[in-house]
Each structure stands twice: as C-alpha cells, then as structure tokens.
Amino acid sequence: MVSSPLRILYQIAAFSVIKLPPTDPIPSWAASGRFVSITRTDEELSIVVPSERLPDSEEFANIESEFRCIKIEEGVLDFSLTGILASLAGPLAEAGISIFAIATYNTDYILIKSHALEQAKAVLEKAGHTFSR
Helix, strand or coil: CCCCCCEEEECCCCEEEEEECCCCCCCHHHCCCCCCEEEECCCCEEEEEEHHHCCCCCCCCCEEEEEEEEEECCCCCCCCCCCHHHHHHHHHHHCCCCCEEEECCCCEEEEEEHHHHHHHHHHHHHCCCEEEC
C-alpha cells in the first residue's frame, strides 16, 4: 500500500479523448507524439492526444476535450505496489472531481478537466502529494 506522498507532474497542454469505431485504423495524427494513449477493444478505439494534434478538418462524433494531464513522477512504479491510483482518485472523488485514468508500464496518468485543475491540485496537496511542472 502506498503510504508516502507522491510527486506529481502536470502538463500545460490541453488533451482530448476521442472515441472511434473499433475497426477504424489508428489515424496518422495519433500515431506519434510526446504523450498519446491508444486503446482498442471490441467496442471502441479510444485515443488520448494533445488537442493541438487534432486535424482541423475532421469532426468527431465522440470527443471530450479540455483535459489536463498529471503524471506520477516516482520513476518506474513496481507492479507489486497497491493503492497508488486510490491515493489520488479517493481525495479527488471526495471533492467531486472526476478523472480519466491511464496506466502504462512505468507509471500512471490522470486526466482532469481544465476547469478543475487548480482545485484538484489543492485537494492532492492537502492529501500530502507534491506538484512540479
């Protein structure tokens, strides 16, 4: 169980979450970048990408925009650790702040709506976590 505070980095860039049909190919604009998450299931192709990478000419039926991304900056998180996401999601849920969580091999990321970023930062700092940019 995670008992010590986590170091968190947040990114200034705005992010969008796009849902495409599950059989669509991965779009070229989503195939590279500093932070992109692509997940395919039987129900959907879900893409998280910096909003600036979205093509101006394309309209999306299923898109959520204006997210900011925070990253747990503890290096590579050991798979045996428990409670990492809960230590962030719990206080945010109690404050009424919704999240979109993404896990990678190395660490976890949380997307928070832009309008709630400062409140989320205050909530997480009150819970003992520290932020950097």
